[in-house]
């Protein structure tokens with residue numbers, strides 16, 4: 001059964017969704033969808049690989065986190081934790097955090113299968129269960145940030161758990177994708193809605209309860225969230241679609257990727273006082 005069938009998804013609403021309802025919907029969705037997600041994308045994300053985005057940019061090449069050797073790294077919204085396992089293989093000490101127990105079950109199984117078991121923590125990104133300054137770096141590849149109602153809280157929490165000088169690098173849907181439908185084909189080339197409309201995308205069940213939520217922030221909103229949390233923005237990476245890449249990954253496709261960006265990767269650090 002698909003996640004939609006399991007959750008009784010009855011339609012789409014455009015309405016406000018607060019932090020608690022967003023978190024509940026995300027937990028429901030990712031628990032229900034974990035098996036399908038891994039069946040569909042498992043090969044693309046790998047078992048112990050750090051792929052930042054559907055454009056195929058790898059941390060092994062991009063080195064956005066710097067040299068990970070010996071670093072305590074928090075992966076936020078890790079899913080099945082392929083990135084954390086890659087970091088472990090590089091000599092880092094990662095911790096993988098995710099809201100979904102089903103995703104973390106996959107992470108545990110893959111940890112055993114690869115011999116790269118990493119500590120797994122089930123929690124929401126808006127309230128990290130770690131002491132201040134307990135990590136040297138933090139990262140996220142499409143985990144948590146696009147799904148939370150209050151991303152500024154995630155930024156503040158990550159700043160709190162990072163030591164001064166620590167990097168926080170996270171990838172999200174490029175904000176301009178919000179204007180288009182999720183169709184990877186030609187129909188996904190026509191603007192459907194305003195870039196400036198922050199009303200969340202919400203799938204609902206027959207009782208109107210949210211079963212899946214995505215929140216939109218403009219580029220400016222994201223920069224303001226970072227600055228307000230006290231982070232320094234070092235780079236904004238917009239990976240270009242590689243000439244020879246034919247993969248279609250959800251809404252990401254060669255057709256769209258060659259015309260406009262699909263991913264924004266914010267490279268930041270917590271400054272020394």
Ligand SMILES: C[S@@+](CC[C@H](N)C(=O)[O-])C[C@H]1O[C@@H](n2cnc3c(N)ncnc32)[C@H](O)[C@@H]1O
Pocket residue numbers: 023026030045076077078079080081097098099100103123124125126140141142143144145147148
């Ligand atoms: C698109 S997946 C990406 C994960 C990973 N990079 C991968 O490719 O498997 C998004 C992940 O974010 C997690 N997530 C969503 N909302 C979250 C939240 N508020 N706190 C922590 N994790 C969250 C989901 O459970 C899911 O595992």
